[in-house]
Amino acid sequence: GYGLNDAAKAAGKLWFGTAADIPGTNELEDFYYMQEFNNTHDFGEATPGNIMKFMFIEPEQGVFDFTGAQQFIDLAHATDKYVRCHNLIWKSELPTWVTDPAVPWTNETLSAVVYEHVYNVVTHFGDQCYSWDVVNEALADSPAGSYDNSSIFYDVIGPAYVVDAFQAATDAVKNNSLSVKLYYNDYNIEFPGAKSIAAQNIVSELKARNIQIDGVGLESHFIVGETPSQASQTTNMQAFTALGVDVAVTELDVRLPLPPTAADETQQVADYYSTVAACVAVKGCVGVTVWDFDDNYSWIPSTFAGQGYGDLFLQPGGSNTPLVKKAAYDGCLEALTGA
Ligand code: G3I
Structure with missing residues (x-):
């Protein structure tokens, strides 16, 4: 169905995208991960x-x-x-x-x-x-x-x-x-x-x-609740585009202390929303890329002990089990569709 990349294109962007650590890591052998990576409705x-x-x-x-x-x-x-x-x-x-x-x-x-x-x-x-x-x-x-x-x-x-x-x-x-x-x-x-x-x-x-x-x-590797406001991100993007260059959100994720609280999860949705909405608002922002989309393969926990939950999907059963969309996914979609 209609997804993040569909909505990004409808908003005049070139893509909604993702990083992936392929080849050489377990992602490639994970059927469910690869199914979502290959989902062109979400990732362009x-x-x-x-x-x-x-x-x-x-x-x-x-x-x-x-x-x-x-x-x-x-x-x-x-x-x-x-x-x-x-x-x-x-x-x-x-x-x-x-x-x-x-x-x-x-x-x-x-x-x-x-x-x-x-x-x-x-x-x-x-x-x-x-x-x-x-x-x-x-x-x-x-x-x-x-x-x-x-x-x-x-x-x-x-x-x-x-x-x-x-x-x-x-x-x-x-x-x-x-x-x-x-x-x-x-x-x-x-x-x-x-x-x-x-x-x-x-x-x-x-x-x-x-x-x-x-x-x-x-x-845009952000910390929940410390993400710059939409206005501040927009102003900043415009400072670059005024110089005659494009900007792109290239490595978006929003980390939080584990285990996630309901309040942090709600804030995370707002943080994703403000970042994606800033890109939508600035003509020279060509697209948004998340730094991988599945918490199971995120770089965050190995770098920041006790933190994680930074991505758009979960894999509650672990590798090679179905993915679940998080509220942050809907936050991005709403920012792209203007809902
Ligand atoms: O693949 C090996 C594995 O075989 C081995 O057992 C394991 C033991 O340490 O290491 C694995 O390699 C790791 C690799 O990620 C694959 O997951 C490296 O140690 C580790 O250093 C490497 O970290 C990457 C990091 O850049 C350093 O290059 C992260 O995945 C990657 O997400 C991160 O990405 C950077 C961007 O390039 C630049 N901006 C910041 C961003 C996050 O740090």
């Missing part, structure tokens, strides 16, 4: 949770392994989904040949690594990707608006690594006449403040240098 976009990260795609310098990533794309395309390819340059999930402290990287040699990785991967997948998250999470929470200095790329190259990465992606797009869109993706930039302004500055700087940037991904 897919983002790979892990398989396109640097350590999987270039496990040895200059040796590229595109197999798992291609498997993901083929699976998504089999149900006509857009794919937001994720991600090219991030401080995490790096192969040891990059992070090995014994390697004496210099600005010149590590910049070349960034360029080669980005150029080759963007070129390889071409327009199979709707977009690439070219740089992921370059900014710090504290002091808000500064660069994250725990990234090896920042450590060796400085902030210029962000420019280098987008330059490489821009060159790949131009040389291959691609239409793939280039995004900067981060968290805690979903509301006005120093970190959001720093992300806006990245957009402005790239544009000033004539380097391609098409959009900013607002991750």
